[in-house]
Amino acid sequence: MERHYGMDWLRIGAFALLILYHVGMVFVPWDFHVKTAAPADWVAIPMLFTNAWRLMLLFLVSGFASRMLLAKSKGLSGFLRNRNARLLIPLAFGMAVIVPPQSWVELAGKHDYAHDYWWFWTRDYFRFGALDGIVLPTWNHLWFVVYLWVYTLALGVLLLFPIRLRRLFDRVFGGVGALWVPLVYLMLFQVLLFRRGVETHDLIGDGVAHLAYFPAFLFGFGLAGSRVTMLAFARWWKPAAVLGLAGYVAVAGVEAMWPGRALPLAWIKDGFAVAREVQTWASIAALIGLAELYLNRDHPWRATLTEAVFPFYIIHQTVIVLGEYALLPLRLPAVAEFAILVAATVAGCWLFYLTARRIGWLRPLAGLRPR
Template sequence: MAHAGPLLLAGCSTYFSLRKRSGGRYAWERVKRLLVPLVFGIFILIPPQTWFGGRFNSGYTDSFGHYLVSGDFLRWNIRDGGDYYGGFGIGQLWFIMFLLFISLIALPLVVWMARGRGVGRAQAFCRLLARPMWWIVPVVILFLGGAVPEIPGGPFVYYLFIFVLGFTAVSDPKFMESAQRYRIPALVAGVGLALFWVLSGDFRDSLSDPSAGLAGLAVLGAGGTWLVIVGMMGFGRRYLDRTSRTQKYLAEGSYPVYILHQTVIVVIGFYVVRWAAPHPVLWVILLVAAVLGTFALYEIVRRVGVLRFLFGMRQRKRGARAAERG
């Protein structure tokens, strides 16, 4: 559920993107905005994380320079605890990798829904979802996606379905009007089901797989995901459907901030956790330092054309650059 929001927004943005460009141009845009930051991040941003992880978890003692030059950062050392034991890793970039594959795999379907007969089909489905009695349909879709075995990294098919649902959700304004109308009960019910899903973890683990009980709980979990999605979209339409300087700044920065944040957290956290202070104090220090450090780096990225390209940002217009310098 944690990544449902970003995936849904990616599907929504794909709808608006395909209204202005061809499928081929959209695919090229995905390569520039996803593959380039993925490769750049794997070779530049992730090695500091895995080096500190190797020092903390595996007793790695060589310098960071040796770690890079020797190729140790490419050594396969992924364990049950993840990729923080020294060696190759992708860290938070797994989501970008998933989104790249999802965007390209779903491309034939979403292009069809954006052209010709597909437009009417997508709009009809969206108008259906405008009526709460039909919300059971996306719940079943999410349940079926979650039932497909996961691949390393996460439930790929489940994420794919959320992406496509995001695309169809904005193909007709009636659904967004309905989401705004029912945003409060949808979000309250969705959060309640999500909490129930989390708190029932031990009970779910005790059930046999497959079983009717486990399937029923999975349906409730899918229902919670969908209701949270509806509530978030409704609140977004109610309060964020306007432009301001702050909103534009945060919207543009959300992607590079995501790419940067985990490296900053790991580097700062490696030193902060060693301090002799209560854990709540350490968490606050780490939070504040990570936020400040991440946005400080973002301020550099957003001002340098080459870095904007490497972080998947669109190049700025000359007028915007001149206004900022002025």
């Protein structure tokens, strides 16, 4: 299959926004492993610009990339072997080595855990139980890798059945249906039948999230083989962008009027839920259209950034948590703290990636292809 550089750039941008979003989690009152000394309610307003659609976009572009990988693999078995190695090895390494500092910082900062990190890692982390309500060991932000692996296995099962749906996919999504059909689906399953709440990221008890992310993954897989649908997104990106911005304005307006944990009236909650789903799919549709129209071209940096995004994802949250834990005693102004944390996170991610790509045994642990 012909490579679509625009979707590569979209994947790179989605992961970059995710890293910046997780830096923002330090400064917003929402729950996170470590917080700045004085989280501010207003930070939620810019955070909500990507909150609704960032993860669904990641699963969609992952499904798109999966079809490209399948086309280059030696059959379905080769594709699944590749995916198992590229996802499970860094997941195991991440849970054993990368994630533990996050749990230690959370215990030390929020629960007055008295022991040093070495004691925690050797005595408490692998307890396979809870410590002050924190389950150990854990995967924290690597839940995305777990879900992606499970969705890939489910895709493999579906591909065992010789059902050709390309014409149906083109017919349903090849026009304005690319915009409204997924939106109707989200309204039905995320608002009417089930109320989208806080995601658990525990795989088993996260059913409503699966109803959003697994179809997005499958949609991305189908999109990789449908030029007519890509052209539909290019044609309808402007109305989609208007809808997405309107959804964001509504969501941000509710947050501005009822900040933090303040609970608005029931009809306002319903309007917030509808606006959030409109913002979700309309924003994704507009971004895909822009990727098709303006980003489908190569650049010398593209290959490096495409390779770097997964190692960046693996390490970034640990860098953020440790960085903020080190900055807290300095009591810096919030602007300076944010700027230092962003710079430290970018530097830490690049250091991890550049080190891993040069060391043969570290490559698969960081999610890179073996030499």
